[in-house]
Amino acid sequence: MILHLSTFHLEGGAGIAATRLHRALLKAGVQSAMLVPDTRHPENGVTALADTTWKKQLVFARFAGERLHFLPHEKDRSVRFAFSPARIGADISSHPLVQAADILHLHWFNFGFLSMRSLEKLFRLGKPVVWTMHDMWAATGGCHYNRGCDHFLTHCRHCPYLSTAGPYDISFTQFEKKQSLYGIPRIALVSPSNWLDHTVKSAALTAPLHSLSIPNCIDTQVFKPGDQASARQRLQLPDGKKLILFAGANTQDPRKGFSFFREAIEPLHMQYPDLEVIMFGKTKNAALADLAAKVHYLGKITDTAQMVDAYNAADVIAVPSLEDNLPNTIMEAMACGTPAIGFRTGGIPEMIDHQLNGYVAEAGSSPGLAEGISWVLAHNEQGRLSHHAREKVLSHYAEEVVTRRYHQLYESMLP
Missing domain, CATH: 3.40.50 (Rossmann fold)
Known part of the structure; x- marks a missing residue:
């Protein structure tokens, strides 16, 4: 045993x-x-x-x-x-x-x-x-x-x-x-x-x-791609918007890199006026107050079905951790066919294959993070990145x- x-x-x-x-x-x-x-x-x-x-x-x-x-x-x-x-x-x-x-x-x-x-x-x-x-x-x-x-x-x-x-x-x-x-x-x-x-x-x-x-x-029969419009409807999220996900991390922990995410959103919002942010996990209202884009805060999610909906509702997930091992959030998102952007640190570049199923930016670079999000939004219209993200999880995790x-x-x- x-x-x-x-x-x-x-x-x-x-x-x-x-x-x-x-x-x-x-x-x-x-x-x-x-x-x-x-x-x-x-x-x-x-x-x-x-x-x-x-x-x-x-x-x-x-x-x-x-x-x-x-x-x-x-x-x-x-x-x-x-x-x-x-x-x-x-x-x-x-x-x-x-x-x-x-x-x-x-x-x-x-x-x-x-x-x-x-x-x-x-x-x-x-x-x-x-x-x-x-x-x-x-x-x-x-x-x-x-x-x-x-x-x-x-x-x-x-x-x-x-x-x-x-x-x-x-x-x-x-x-x-x-x-x-x-x-x-x-x-x-x-x-x-x-x-x-x-x-x-x-x-x-x-x-x-x-x-x-x-x-x-990860259980790939639970974390799997679903209809984006339906997921957004269940979570009361807007349709027709570009939704960026910051998930499952404590925004107060410097190691999780929320400050870089905040800095990256400002130029992105100018480039994509319809861009909005989804967040779940631990945070404080003050952390969300000065974000350039509108934020849909889902709270702390414990229900797996709701979590899967959040991943499917997003166009991309950003994980700007400065130190991390093998983040569950990246694995979960990619299993749902959601491309990921992260920094070149820890185990993150092993999970994300640069410009194949997501984007890897240099650690601590807010402009690099913004560039990665923009690149994914521009190159996943036919779902190619989503397909490769799911395939990576099936073959490795x-x-x-x-x-x-x-x-x-x-x-x-x-x-």
Whole structure:
């Protein structure tokens, strides 16, 4: 039995990716289970540690304790959730699902689910470990993305995220602890993108470990092309407009690049007076107030059918992330036949084939982003880009493609 361990069930990119893999494995006939701290969406095969009110409070207390532990060290509020000290977490080593598992499959487990001590207890069970890395944390002394710092290539120290940075700061300490832990189990590190796999192979902590790249998967029977006019009607969006989608990201997170999107819209709106914007995800009204084009804010979408409608309603999706692994939003949009524009960073240029199914702009370039959106609008009138976008997902990210590769990895890990 494969046991997936994830902080989130159906929230956040990593939690959604983990759940999709679990479901796809079940469809493929693989015995799979998932253990999470808590969930608001009960699902067969997914078990929550918090099955009572008191345990739910304990889950929150671990999260709060973990963040409070980091508070004295954070450089400023902008890095509050960008570094995980992993000092507080649950001991799940004796949980029945853990005991029954043949392979422990780690996903994103920070924010109080598992601590370094929790990890050590799991590793000492002697079970094979597959670890899908949804960011860089496994390869660093605590940051989820390095933001240009290269200390992780040798030994983390003087961490730019910390107010107390120094030669023996908490990034140094966590680096040392990980180094001592990684030699315990038989472990395979899986990167959803080739970019992250290259990073893993270059990092001092992870270079000695077995590592490979397997992308996240998506259900292409759910995320699929639909009639644009009908989708717009269901979402009460205007017909006859060019609609640009900015989806699923926190506009307040500098890493997601919303400021570049805002700057790109201004010249585009002059070029296309009928251009309007669709948005869903976390945002504040102030972020939308100065956008040059009219905005249709759909809120936080949890219903999959509504999400598919949003992708089908759009003419193009813009994902201007400055750091990202393998964004679900690009995969979801392309599965629906919606071309994507993104920056040449992380795993994004692996997903978008430049001027074949979308457009790749130089990182941090608002004019490049605007040029990409304009190019796609001008070159997709016959649906050529949409066709290639869908084909890319079918050949690289469809459930059967990805589960086949994971099944081969699992088989290789077992005695």
